Amino acid sequence: MKIVADNTVPYLKGVAEPIADVKYLNSNEFTPSTIHDADALIVRSIDKCTRELLEGSRVRLITTATIGFDHIDIKYCDEAGITWKNAPGCNAVSVAQYVLSSLITIGLRRNEPLEGKTIGIVGVGHVGKELEKLCASYGMHVLRNDPPRAEKEGEAGFVSLDTIAEEADIISFHTPLTKEGRFATRHLASEAFFNQTRKKPWFVNASRGAVHDTPALMNALKSGKISEAVIDCWENEPAIDRELISLATIATPHIAGFSADGKANGTRTCLENIERFFGLKIEKMKEVVPPVPADPVIDLDNVTEHRIEHAIFRSFDPLAVDKALRETPDKFEWFRSNYNHPREFTAYTIKNATAEERSLFDKLGFK
Numbered sequence: 001m002k003i004v005a006d007n008t009v010p011y012l013k014g015v016a017e018p019i020a021d022v023k024y025l026n027s028n029e030f031t032p033s034t035i036h037d038a039d040a041l042i043v044r045s046i047d048k049c050t051r052e053l054l055e056g057s058r059v060r061l062i063t064t065a066t067i068g069f070d071h072i073d074i075k076y077c078d079e080a081g082i083t084w085k086n087a088p089g090c091n092a093v094s095v096a097q098y099v100l101s102s103l104i105t106i107g108l109r110r111n112e113p114l115e116g117k118t119i120g121i122v123g124v125g126h127v128g129k130e131l132e133k134l135c136a137s138y139g140m141h142v143l144r145n146d147p148p149r150a151e152k153e154g155e156a157g158f159v160s161l162d163t164i165a166e167e168a169d170i171i172s173f174h175t176p177l178t179k180e181g182r183f184a185t186r187h188l189a190s191e192a193f194f195n196q197t198r199k200k201p202w203f204v205n206a207s208r209g210a211v212h213d214t215p216a217l218m219n220a221l222k223s224g225k226i227s228e229a230v231i232d233c234w235e236n237e238p239a240i241d242r243e244l245i246s247l248a249t250i251a252t253p254h255i256a257g258f259s260a261d262g263k264a265n266g267t268r269t270c271l272e273n274i275e276r277f278f279g280l281k282i283e284k285m286k287e288v289v290p291p292v293p294a295d296p297v298i299d300l301d302n303v304t305e306h307r308i309e310h311a312i313f314r315s316f317d318p319l320a321v322d323k324a325l326r327e328t329p330d331k332f333e334w335f336r337s338n339y340n341h342p343r344e345f346t347a348y349t350i351k352n353a354t355a356e357e358r359s360l361f362d363k364l365g366f367k
C-alpha cells in the first residue's frame with residue numbers, strides 16, 4: 001500500500017512505514033503526478049484536495065489531520081468514490097485555550113476582569129463547547145448561537161446572532177466555513193452584523209478567515225463598532241491583509257489549534273482511519289504522543305499577582321506569536337510549518353495554589 005503524506009504533519013514519520021510505502025511531500029509538491037499511485041493521502045488544511053489533483057488517481061482515502069475540511073472537494077470525492085475523513089475534535093481544547101489566553105491578555109491590558117463579562121459563542125460544536133466550559137469556569141456569562149443545533153435540539157439554550165451582536169461584550173466565532181445552504185457561514189461577520197453591535201465587543205475569529213468580511217471587520221474596528229480583534233484565521237491565507245494585522249489586538253498565523261496535544265490527536269486519527277479503511281494494524285501508533293514539556297511544574301510560590309494567568313501563559317502566550325507575525329507577516333506559512341507546539345494545560349502541574357485557585361485550576365484542566 002502507498003500513502004502520500006504532507007511532510008509537516010507532526011509525529012507521523014516512521015509510524016506507518018512498517019505497513020506501507022510512505023512518501024512525504026511539501027504542500028506545493030501535491031500534484032496529479034506525485035499522488036497518482038497513492039492509495040491514501042494524509043493531508044493538512046493547506047493541501048487542496050481538488051478534482052484537478054485527484055482525477056485519474058488511485059486514491060481511495062483522504063484523511064486530514066484537521067477538524068475543518070473546507071480544503072477537500074467533498075462533492076467531487078463523493079462522486080469519485082473517494083472516502084474522506086477529518087479529525088473531529090482533535091484540537092478543540094487547543095483552540096479554546098488559545099481564545100481564553102487571548103481574552104486574558106486583552107483583559108489584563110485594559111485592566112478589565114473577564115469575570116462578569118458576556119461572551120457570545122457562534123458555533124457551539126467541539127470547539128465552542130470547550131470554550132464555553134473555560135469561560136464559565138472563569139465566571140463569564142455565555143450566550144450560545146448555533147442555528148443548525150437549535151433546529152435539531154430545540155431553541156432552548158440558544159440565541160440569535162442578532163442577540164449576540166446586541167448583548168455580548170465578546171464575540172467568538174467557531175463555525176465551519178460553508179459557502180452554500182441555509183446556514184452558510186461565509187461572511188457571517190458582515191457589515192450588517194458589525195452595525196448591530198451595541199457594546200463595542202471584542203471580536204475573535206479562530207475558525208476560518210472567510211467567516212468574516214475583511215473590509216467590514218476593518219471598518220468596524222476603525223469606527224469603534226468593535227473595540228478589540230483577535231485574528232487567528234484570515235481571508236486569503238497566507239497572503240493576509242497587512243492593514244488588518246495593524247488593526248488587530250492579537251494577530252496569529254492560524255495556530256489556535258496547534259497544541260502538541262491537538263497535533264498528536266490529529267495524526268493518530270489519520271492513522272486510525274487508515275487502519276479501519278484498509279483493515280490494517282499500525283503497531284507503532286502508541287508512539288504518536290506529544291512530548292512532555294521542558295518544565296512541567298508551575299510553582300506559584302513566588303508569584304505575587306495574576307497567578308492563574310501566569311500559569312495559563314506558561315502553557316501558551318499569544319503575544320510571542322503575535323510579535324513574530326507582525327515582524328514578518330510574509331513568513332505566515334513558515335511559522336505554521338516550523339511552530340513550537342505548546343502543550344495544553346493538562347500537561348502542567350501546579351504547586352502552591354490556594355484552595356480557591358485550585359478549584360479554578362481543576363476546572364481549567366491543570367493538574
Ligand SMILES: NC(=O)C1=CN([C@@H]2O[C@H](COP(=O)(O)OP(=O)(O)OC[C@H]3O[C@@H](n4cnc5c(N)ncnc54)[C@H](O)[C@@H]3O)[C@@H](O)[C@H]2O)C=CC1
Pocket residue numbers: 067068069088089091092095122123124125126127128145146147148149174175176177183184185188206207208232233254255256257258
Ligand atoms: N484556528 C484553528 O487552528 C482551528 C480552526 N478550526 C475551525 O473551527 C471550526 C469549528 O470546529 P469544531 O467546533 O470542531 O466543529 P464542529 O463541527 O464540532 O462544530 C461547528 C458548529 O458550528 C455550527 N454551525 C454551522 N453553521 C453555523 C452557523 N451558520 N451559525 C452558527 N453555528 C453554525 C454547527 O452546527 C456546529 O455545532 C472548524 O470547522 C474549523 O474551520 C478548528 C480547529 C482549529
Ligand SMILES: O=C(O)C(=O)[C@H](O)COP(=O)(O)O
Pocket residue numbers: 043044045046065066067068069091254255256257258
Ligand atoms: O483543524 C483545523 O481545522 C485547523 O484549522 C488546523 O489548525 C489546521 O492545521 P493545519 O492543517 O494547517 O496544520
